[in-house]
Amino acid sequence: MTTFALLHGAWHDAWCWDRVTPLLKQAGHDVIVPRLPSDDGSADFDTYADVACTSLRECSDDVVVVAHSLAGATGALIPSRRPIRHLVYLCASIPDGGVALAAQMGIMASEFGEGWLAALTEPDDQLRTQWADFDFVRRVFYGDCDEATQAAAIEHLRPQSAYPFAVPCPLTAHPSVSCTYVVCSEDRVVSPEWSRGKARDIGANLVELPGSHSPFLSRPQVVAGVLLAAAST
Template identity: 30%
Template sequence: MKRRHLLSGAAGIAGAGLASAAAIAQPARAAQPSTFVLVHGAWHGGWCWSRVAARLRERGHAVYTPTLTGLGERRHLISPQVNLDTHVEDVVNLLQFEELERVVLVGHSYAGIVISGVADRVPQRLRQLVYLDALLLEPGKSLFSDFPPAVVEQRLKAIRETGGGVGAAAALPPAAFGVKDPADAAWVARHLTPQPVGTYLQPLLLKAPLGNGLPRTYIECTGDPIATLEPTKARVRADAGWQLRTLATGHDAMVTAPAALSELLTDLAAPAASSS
């Protein structure tokens, strides 16, 4: 009997050890999965989130990466009529037609303006807002309103010269987004597409204060800071209503630091973080 008990106990210990090893080998899964909608910035598309989306899905989260009208694989839809309202509507329609609720809405760069417009329209579908090295606008201002005059003139000149009659700004090189690895830079360069000029010119109109009462986090990418973002970052630092986090990487963090960004988004989506 004693021998049988010893063998039984040893088998149990071995089984527990194998179970523990199997658990370690499996991708970490979130205790309470979240729904993320990741919105890309100017010249990009949903493609840029692929590395982050894969990591979040491995953790059990639902992830949507819409491409805004006129960009990426939807570049054939570019026209002078595409503007900020178009892109806000793109995301609102995704939320409504997919019947998404309690969404962690993430906006990168230009999409900071987009998600602000979305929060003004459908706050009931959102749980929190995350601005990834993103732009903020005062209501009534356009994207060009907060750009230095020299930058505005340079952009308008480029649009006149290379817009091809559809009112578009040619993409900047990958290095402008902090993407320096040759393979990553080649991948990004292959996918960048012109940005509809209407998105620069149309002002942001909000009915409620920015964020519409939702929790807001700003993630600042501290590698190779972009000058046009400095007014936004100063505004965030001066406002106690923001949670501020940092990533030591370039502007395109989803390309240059997908693992670190995925960890940070997972942490922000955790119940303790979202309730703070």
């Protein structure tokens, strides 16, 4: 039995995996969905990784970490903290060693990189922002979701501090763990072209899906199937 650790991205929370979690459990596996400290203005990706590892403290080594979007920077740090069997990047940003994620936004992000700052509120004293332009959110995060799903997702979004974006990645090299990169062909947040190149660079198995940035909402059964396949390798 595998434990799937499902890591959410920026402005999101554990709720975003609610359609995938029961499918993994029905297949006989455990699922842990930690709440990362996105709204903590002092937390960097090392802190995020510590929170994720604490949630896995009682688990065996048979762990598959699944990192969506911004959580790619967290997922990449976990193998140095505890054994895992496989790492899955889902439409994920993976920073280069010694480089802050903010410095890579121009090449990593597509439409998102061009408009996200204008679509957010002004940062507060902990550099936290929230979304103000919900048309932008619907288009880039949930482009292939139905209106009810979009509305429910927007209702659940939470503040995200910009602090971890500005901290250089502590990795010197990508961890030597087997991994899969799942790219969505219509992703407007993380560029599909960049994702394919990054998958090649880190030696990941590449899986291509149709659709936008949040397939756990629009295609949960497909995503669950990909994760189950990764767990069987």
